[in-house]
Amino acid sequence: MRCNxxxxxxxxxxxxxxxxxxxxxxxxxxxxxCAAQLARARQIEQLLALREVAAPPAAFTADVMTYxxxxxxxxxxxxxxxxxxxxxxxxxxxxxxxxxxxxxxxxLTITIDVDALWQALDADVTGRFLTQVQTVAxxxxxxxxxxxxxxxxxxxxx
Numbered sequence: 446m447r448c449n450x451x452x453x454x455x456x457x458x459x460x461x462x463x464x465x466x467x468x469x470x471x472x473x474x475x476x477x478x479c480a481a482q483l484a485r486a487r488q489i490e491q492l493l494a495l496r497e498v499a500a501p502p503a504a505f506t507a508d509v510m511t512y513x514x515x516x517x518x519x520x521x522x523x524x525x526x527x528x529x530x531x532x533x534x535x536x537x538x539x540x541x542x543x544x545x546x547x548x549x550x551x552x553l554t555i556t557i558d559v560d561a562l563w564q565a566l567d568a569d570v571t572g573r574f575l576t577q578v579q580t581v582a583x584x585x586x587x588x589x590x591x592x593x594x595x596x597x598x599x600x601x602x603x
Contacts, residue, residue, distance in 0.1 A: 446472040451479050459486030517602075524598045528591060535588035542584050546577035 446468045457463035465473060473480050502508075 448472075448476060448479055451476075452482070455479065455482050456486050459483060460490050521602060524602070528595045528598065531591035531594065532588070535584055535591050538584035538587060539581060542577055542580035545580060549577055 451469055451472055454463050454465075454469070458465050458469070473483060
């Protein structure tokens with residue numbers, strides 16, 4: 446056994462939480478440096494045992510729990526704000542895509558013309574229709590990502 450292998454457990458041996466094994470005991474008996482470190486650690490433990498343990502204030506636990514609750518609430522509030530902004534952005538993109546689709550089809554008039562719906566199936570309008578469908582699909586993807594983010598944040602906070 447080497448000194449660097451024993452050094453991490455010297456304090457635990459000094460306070461009695463670890464009992465030295467046969468190799469550790471043999472090393473402590475043969476190594477003056479490690480034995481001196483153990484003796485210093487035991488002296489420190491004895492001095493610490495003589496000191497009074499400070500009693501925490503009566504409201505300590507309640508104060509800490511209040512602080513922890515406030516911190517958690519602020520974290521959840523920030524996550525909720527981010528989620529709400531992502532949801533609003535997704536809804537706006539979906540509405541903008543739907544309005545663009547209706548505009549490109551000529552449906553944004555006071556009356557809905559049935560002929561305009563039939564023209565939407567025409568080859569000229571199909572290209573305009575597909576570009577708007579892409580916008581609506583991207584908005585749906587953003588909305589789905591926001592919902593997944595919300596689910597993840599809720600699962601992580603529990």
